[in-house]
Amino acid sequence: MKTFRNLQGPALTLALLCTLWLIVIFGLLALKPSVFHLGTVTTILQFSTILALVGLGQGLVIMAGGAGIDLSVGGAVSLSAIVAMLCLKLGLPPVLLPAVCILAGAMLGALNGWLVNGLALLPFIATLGTFFVYSGAALAITGGAAQAGVPSWLLVWGRGVVMGIPLPFLTLAIPCFALAGLVLLSTAWGRWIYAMGFNERSARLVGIPVDRVRLVLYALSGALAGAAGLVSIAWLGSGRPNIGQNLELESLTAAMLGGIAITGGRGGVGGVFAAVLLLVTLKTGLLQLNINTVWQVGIVGALLVFVLLADRLSQRWRS
Amino acid sequence: MNVVRQFGNGVFSMSGREWSLLVACLLAIVIFSVASPHYATSGNAATVLRNSVELLLIGLGMTLLLAMGGIDVSIGIVMGLAAIAIGRVLGAGGNPLLALIAGPLVGAVLGCVTAAVVVLGRVPAIVGTLGLLGVYRTAVFVLLGGQWLSGLPSSLTDLLATSVLGVPVPALVIAAAYLAVWLALRRTPYGLHLLAIGNSEEKARLSGIPVIKIRFMTFAISGVLTGIAATFYVATYRNVEMTIGSTLALDAIAAVILGGTSILGGRCSLIGTVLGVLLLRILQNGLLLIGVPSLWQPVVTGVLIIGVLGFEAVCNRLPLGRFQRARA
Numbered sequence: 044m045k046t047f048r049n050l051q052g053p054a055l056t057l058a059l060l061c062t063l064w065l066i067v068i069f070g071l072l073a074l075k076p077s078v079f080h081l082g083t084v085t086t087i088l089q090f091s092t093i094l095a096l097v098g099l100g101q102g103l104v105i106m107a108g109g110a111g112i113d114l115s116v117g118g119a120v121s122l123s124a125i126v127a128m129l130c131l132k133l134g135l136p137p138v139l140l141p142a143v144c145i146l147a148g149a150m151l152g153a154l155n156g157w158l159v160n161g162l163a164l165l166p167f168i169a170t171l172g173t174f175f176v177y178s179g180a181a182l183a184i185t186g187g188a189a190q191a192g193v194p195s196w197l198l199v200w201g202r203g204v205v206m207g208i209p210l211p212f213l214t215l216a217i218p219c220f221a222l223a224g225l226v227l228l229s230t231a232w233g234r235w236i237y238a239m240g241f242n243e244r245s246a247r248l249v250g251i252p253v254d255r256v257r258l259v260l261y262a263l264s265g266a267l268a269g270a271a272g273l274v275s276i277a278w279l280g281s282g283r284p285n286i287g288q289n290l291e292l293e294s295l296t297a298a299m300l301g302g303i304a305i306t307g308g309r310g311g312v313g314g315v316f317a318a319v320l321l322l323v324t325l326k327t328g329l330l331q332l333n334i335n336t337v338w339q340v341g342i343v344g345a346l347l348v349f350v351l352l353a354d355r356l357s358q359r360w361r362s
Numbered sequence: 363m364n365v366v367r368q369f370g371n372g373v374f375s376m377s378g379r380e381w382s383l384l385v386a387c388l389l390a391i392v393i394f395s396v397a398s399p400h401y402a403t404s405g406n407a408a409t410v411l412r413n414s415v416e417l418l419l420i421g422l423g424m425t426l427l428l429a430m431g432g433i434d435v436s437i438g439i440v441m442g443l444a445a446i447a448i449g450r451v452l453g454a455g456g457n458p459l460l461a462l463i464a465g466p467l468v469g470a471v472l473g474c475v476t477a478a479v480v481v482l483g484r485v486p487a488i489v490g491t492l493g494l495l496g497v498y499r500t501a502v503f504v505l506l507g508g509q510w511l512s513g514l515p516s517s518l519t520d521l522l523a524t525s526v527l528g529v530p531v532p533a534l535v536i537a538a539a540y541l542a543v544w545l546a547l548r549r550t551p552y553g554l555h556l557l558a559i560g561n562s563e564e565k566a567r568l569s570g571i572p573v574i575k576i577r578f579m580t581f582a583i584s585g586v587l588t589g590i591a592a593t594f595y596v597a598t599y600r601n602v603e604m605t606i607g608s609t610l611a612l613d614a615i616a617a618v619i620l621g622g623t624s625i626l627g628g629r630c631s632l633i634g635t636v637l638g639v640l641l642l643r644i645l646q647n648g649l650l651l652i653g654v655p656s657l658w659q660p661v662v663t664g665v666l667i668i669g670v671l672g673f674e675a676v677c678n679r680l681p682l683g684r685f686q687r688a689r690a
Binding site: 169187299335338342346 | 433435479483484485486488489490492493494495496497498499500501503504612615619625626655657658659660661663664665667668671672675676
C-alpha cells in the first residue's frame, strides 16, 4: 500500500488503469467464463486500433495546451474514408489509396489548425463546427450508403492476424505510439509540447515556435484520424460514412482516462494506450454479456465525467 | 477591452450586427421566393415560425451560457428527456396542468446536474457537457425502451393552441421569456456579474462577484428554458422520437454566434439571437424547398458557425475594425 501511495504521475495512472482493467476482466470472467479465448483478444485489439490512433491524436492536441481539443476526429475518420473510396471510384490507382486516405485526414486536421492558429478561434468551437461539417459531409455526399470496392490486398492487411494480434494493430497502432512516446520523451519537439501545454506564455518567451507546433499537432491528429479511416476500410471492406460516430467522446475519454490533463502539459501516451485497451475491453465485455449497445455511449460518457471529477478531487486532496 | 460592453441596452435596440441580420433574413426570403414557388406561402411562413419556437427558447439560455464563457452541447438531449417526462405524464392520463409543470421541472433538475458537474466540479464546460451528452443519450434510449412515444392525448395541445387577445400562446410565452431574460441581463446585478465573468472569470472572482453562484444559476435557467421548449415540442408533435433534439444544441450555438454574442464571453445580444434563430430556420427551410437534401443541414450550420467567427476574426484585424472596436 505504501508503494502505491508513493506512485506519482504516469506511473500512478498506469497502476490505476491496470487495476481497473483487471477488475473488468475478472468481473467478466465471473459473469461469463466462456468469453475468454484468443478470438476475443483479437476482437478487442481489432476494435482498439481505430480508437488508439484517434485517441493518440486527441491526446497530443490536448497535451499542447491552449485549451486545445479536437472534437472533429470522428468526422475526420468518416470523411477521409469516404474521400479515399470516392477517389478510387474516380479512377485513382488503388496503390495510392492508403496515402490519399491519410493525406485527406491530414488536410482536414490542418484546416482545424489553421482555424485555431490563423483565425484565433477557440479550439472547442472551431472543431465543433468542423465536426458537423466533416461528419455531415460524409453522410450527405454518400446519402448514407457504404462505399464498396476495396482492393483485395488491402483486405489481407486489414483482416490479417499474426499470433492473435491483428496486423493493423501490429503495424500501425503500436509503431505510432512507440514513435510518439519517443518523440515526447527524447526530442526537442516533445519538450516543446509539454512546455507550451504547461505555460504557453513562457514557452513563447523562450522562443518555442508555439504556432508551428500547434498546427503540426492538429494536422497530425487529422492524419491519425485518416489512418483510422484507412483501418476501417481495410477491416470492414467498405467506406462507411458513420464509422466515426461517438469517436470524439471515446477519444476524449481515453485521453482523460490515460492521465492527460485537460489543461495540457501533463500526461503521456502510455496512459492513453492503456486507457484505450481498458475502454475497448469494457465495451466488448458489455457486448458479450448481451447488454444493448445503447448503453455504451452512456457508460463512456459517465466515465469521462467521473475521471474529470476524480482528477479535481485528487488535486484538492493533495494540496 | 476590460470594460463590459453593453450595446443594446433597450429591449429591442439594434446595432449594425442586428440590422445586417435582419437584412440577411429578408434577402434570404426574397431569394428563396424566386427560387421556389412553394416558398412564399402563408403556410410555409407558419411552418418556419412554428419550427423556431423551441430554438428561440433554448437560444435565450444558450446566449446567457456563451456570454458567460460557458457552453452546453447536451441541451438538445435535455429537451428530449424533458419531453419524455411530459409524454409519460400525458400518456398516463395525467392532468395537462401537471404536464405543464413536468417540463420545466425536469429541465431545471438536469440543468442543476450539468451545473454540479461543470461548475462545482470545475470541469471545462465543453468536455463536461459532452460526457453528460453521452449519459443523457443512453437515458433517452433506455426510457423510451426502443419505441417512439406516439399518439399522445391532445389535452396539452388544446391548452397551448389557444390565443389570448388574438395572440397565440407560444408567442406570448416567448415574449415573456425574452422579457424575463432581458430584464435579468440588463436590469439586475446578475446580468452585470454574468458579463463580467464572461470577460474574465479571474477578475470577476477577485472583485468579489459570487462566480460559482452566478454560473450555477445560469445553467439552471438554461435548463428551465429547455424544459419549456420541450412542453411546446410535445404539444405540437404529440410524439417523442429516438433522435429528438440531436441537432438542437448545434443550431442554438450557431444562432447565438450569428446573433453577435461573443464566444469569448462578455458581450451578448438577445435580439441578435432571435434574428439568428429566424435566419437559421429560414435558411434550413428554404434549402429544403429548393431541393437540397436535409442531410446537408448540419454541414450548412457548421459552415455558418465557422464562417461567421472567421469573418469576425478577419474584420477585427482590419484597421477599420480596430477603430470601431476602440470607439465602442
